Amino acid sequence: MTTFSIGALQVDRSGIPVIRGVDLEAKGGEISVLLGSNGAGKTTFLESLSGIIPVRSGFINLDGVELAKLRPGARAKTGLSHVEQGRTVFPAMTTEENLKVALHPDADLKEAYDLFPELLQRRNVEAGMLSGGEQQMVVIARSIVNRPRVILIDEMSSGLAPVIVSRLMRAVRQLADDGIAVVLVEQFAALALAIGNRAYVLRRGQIVYDGDCAALARDPAHLHRLYLGDAAA
Ligand SMILES: Nc1ncnc2c1ncn2[C@@H]1O[C@H](COP(=O)(O)OP(=O)(O)OP(=O)(O)O)[C@@H](O)[C@H]1O
Numbered sequence: 001m002t003t004f005s006i007g008a009l010q011v012d013r014s015g016i017p018v019i020r021g022v023d024l025e026a027k028g029g030e031i032s033v034l035l036g037s038n039g040a041g042k043t044t045f046l047e048s049l050s051g052i053i054p055v056r057s058g059f060i061n062l063d064g065v066e067l068a069k070l071r072p073g074a075r076a077k078t079g080l081s082h083v084e085q086g087r088t089v090f091p092a093m094t095t096e097e098n099l100k101v102a103l104h105p106d107a108d109l110k111e112a113y114d115l116f117p118e119l120l121q122r123r124n125v126e127a128g129m130l131s132g133g134e135q136q137m138v139v140i141a142r143s144i145v146n147r148p149r150v151i152l153i154d155e156m157s158s159g160l161a162p163v164i165v166s167r168l169m170r171a172v173r174q175l176a177d178d179g180i181a182v183v184l185v186e187q188f189a190a191l192a193l194a195i196g197n198r199a200y201v202l203r204r205g206q207i208v209y210d211g212d213c214a215a216l217a218r219d220p221a222h223l224h225r226l227y228l229g230d231a232a233a
Contacts, residue, residue, distance in 0.1 A: 002028030002079075002149040004182045009058035011048040014231055018044045019204040022058075026181040026198075028149065029173065033192045033213055034185045036202035037227045042185045043085060046152045049183075050082035051075045062150060065079050077208065079149035083156060087135045091128025095119055098127050103145050112141035115171055117167075133164035140171065150181045169195050170233050176203040193217035 011019035018041045026032040026123075036042050047053045049060055051072035060067040067075045081217050099112050099119075113120050116137040122130060126139055134215040136156050143151055152173065157165040165188060173195045176182045186192035193213045194198060201209035201223070209226050210215065216223055 002062075002179070004080075004150045004163075004181045004183075005059070005061045006049065006098070007061075009045070009048065009060070010056040011044055011053065011059055012056050013044060014051070017056075018205050019048065019055075021129055022202070022207055023209070024183075024203070024210075026150065026183050028179045028181045030197040031182045031184050031213075032193055033178045033189075033196035033199045033204060033221070034183060035049045035189050035192070035199065035227070040202045041188060041205040042202055043154055044187060046084075046154050049075075049152055050080060052082075052084075057129075077148075079147075081143040081146070081148035083139055083143045083151065085154040085155040085158075087132065087139050089127035089130070089138050091134050092126060093155065094124050094126055095130065095138055096123040096132075098152045099142050099145060100141060107145050108146065109145060111147075112145050115174060116141050117150065131158075131164075133160050133167070136160065136164075136168060137171075140168070144180075148180065150183070150185045152185075153174060154185045154189060156184075157186060157191070165191060189218065189223060190220075203227070203229050 005182055006024045009019055009022045022024050035041055048055045055068050062078055062080060063077050099109050119137055122134060127135060156168055172182060172184060184192055193216055196213035199213045199216045200213060
């Protein structure tokens with residue numbers, strides 16, 4: 001079973017420490033939910049894992065392979081996939097062309113369409129013409145065509161209607177049930193905790209909660225205090 005293990009991670013932005021000694025473990029078959037208020041460092045954390053920005057120190061280990069010094073493409077080849085914020089489809093290309101962009105010659109689109117069968121009837125539509133929810137489906141589906149072991153998902157729900165968000169959450173649960181280790185950064189804390197296994201709360205670049213999703217979901221007041229820190233004490 002996949003183990004994605006991050007330890008003592010430190011990341012700076014413009015010379016300022018943003019991630020300050022983070023430990024996190026994500027296991028295959030599980031959703032690790034990462035919560036935290038705006039500016040806590042969630043996007044910076046995911047970007048440092050996939051190699052978009054460099055780490056200052058610490059380790060990023062995927063099933064015994066150390067990733068922290070590898071380029072983004074090499075990290076992807078070891079099985080790490082990153083669904084970035086902002087639904088970055090290629091608008092002039094069709095749904096299917098978008099799905100094929102990152103496809104290895106020996107891979108196929110079956111799993112992408114199994115995850116989101118609704119994309120089949122939209123396969124020849126230009127991605128720029130799709131709804132926001134459909135575009136998010138394309139981006140998530142594209143992230144699995146090369147069979148990653150780990151998927152990092154950043155704010156997939158922003159600006160989408162609740163019924164679409166629920167649909168996406170079900171799909172993300174399906175990915176974990178298929179054995180992938182999912183790290184889910186999400187503003188809709190209650191929805192994410194409902195499908196997740198392990199929860200982490202990040203505040204000012206440090207983990208202030210590491211525990212069960214269900215326990216945190218049962219105690220919204222605790223979650224609120226974790227978000228706000230001393231200000232809520
Ligand atoms: N390109 C950058 N250069 C310098 N500082 C940055 C840059 N991007 C983000 N930061 C700073 O790093 C900190 C963490 O930002 P980050 O976007 O990682 O937080 P976040 O938890 O993802 O927030 P949000 O929920 O708003 O996306 C913030 O203080 C932010 O101002």
